[in-house]
Amino acid sequence: MRILVLGGNRFLSRAVAAEAARRGHQVVCANRGQSGAIPPGVTTLRWDRSEPAPDELTDGEPYDAVVDVSRTPSHVRRALAAVPDAHWVFVSTVSVYADDTDPAGPGVGRLREAIDDDVDPTASVDAYGGMKVACERLVLDAVPGAAVVRPGLIVGPGDPSGRFAYWARRSEATGDVLAPGRPDDVVQVIDVRDLAAWIVTLAEERTGGVFDAxxxxxxxxxxxxxxxxxxxxVWVDHAFLEAEGVEPWSGPDSIPLWLPRPAYDGMLAHDAGPAIAAGLELRPVADTTHDTRGWLEADPAARIGGITLEREADLLDRWSALTP
Known part of the structure; x- marks a missing residue:
């Protein structure tokens, strides 16, 4: 197959390109060339999608499949206009769902209002999710039988967010470690390599539909x-962490993976069954932890989010003083 990966030089899109090349496909990555190196064995061409598609994008043989991870509606429109006849796999997000308390998935979960214009996606979750809704609709309207996958928290080696890396770095720790919230709070993660492999399978099999990935x-x-x-x-209460100014989810003063409850009971509790039935294969979390730690040890510049060990120790002392 000839596969066009829009991106190919960062985290998920790079993993997709690498997996497709490993399977023997002819892979072309189109990107601005500003966000990292493409994997070996693929062809790259420069395309800033704020501009029309370059002639070299479509001068060669037709593409059998396109994989796009964009969050910008105008970029998706340009790509669809340039490559309208291939099978599309569009990578969206669970942030398209309007109610974070509800784990309901495709066809059931209520979506955010679509934002058809390009806005700053960092302004709010509404902006990011709303633009992804618009991108999904563009793809589904233009390409009959397209696939849309909505990942939750993507983790593993190379994760630029540092969220899971916080825990992988601690994987050999002994003694007390602050654990946020309640042990029965539901979460879910997906290894970037498993997601990438499944995306390539969706392209190979020309699978259509909308899935929570x-x-x-x-x-x-x-x-x-x-x-x-x-x-x-050591399990530390939600209210205590909020009162101490600890941030949820990600960032330098956060505890990664922690989300306030019940406001986010549904965000990391979606049903993996339909995706698994469609070919998604999941490796054990322990394997992802081991490999992520190996990546951290091999790359001292790798980003790790979350509170410092000193901040953690202070919080544990404060919590211990409140709990007999």
Whole structure:
């Protein structure tokens, strides 16, 4: 197959390009050339999608499939106009769902209002999710039988967010480790390599439909026990963390993977069953932890989010003083 990957030089899109090349496909990556190196064995061409598609994008043989991860409606419109006849796999997000308390998936979960114009996606979750809704509709309207996948939290080696890396870095820790919220709070993660492999399979098999691209939901207590098998997890109350100014989800003063409850009960609890039935294969969380730690050790510049060890120790002391 000849596969066009729009991107190909960062995290998920790079993993898709690498997997497609590994399977022997002819892979072309179109990007601005500003966000990292493409994997070996693929062809690259420069395209800033704020501009019309270059002639070299379509001068050669036709593409059998396109994989796009864009969050910008105008970029998706230009790509659809340039390559209208291929099978499309569009990577969206669970942030398209309007109600974070509800884990309902495609066809059931209520979506955010579509934002058809290009706006700053960092302005709010509404902006990011709303533009992704618009991008989904553009693809589904233009390409009969297209696939749309809505990932939750993508993790693994190369993760630029540093969210899961926070826990992978601690994987050999002993002693007390602060665990946020309640051990039965449900979370889910998906390894970037598993998601990339499935996306290539969707392209190969010309699978259509809308799927939540997620790992199996499991209690955060189980997930952290897999990530930190030698540590003693000290569970610290949601209200205490909020009162102490700890940020959820990501960032320098956050505890990654932690989300306030019940406001986010549904965000990391979607049903992985339909995606698994469509060919998604998931590796154990312990394997993702091991490989992510290996990547961190091999790349000292790798980003790790979350609070410092000193901040964690202070929080544990404060929590201990409140709990007999």
């Amino acid at each position: 997620v790992g199996e939901p499991l209690p955060i207590g189980d997930l952290l026990a897999l990530c930190l098998p030698h540590a003693r997890l």
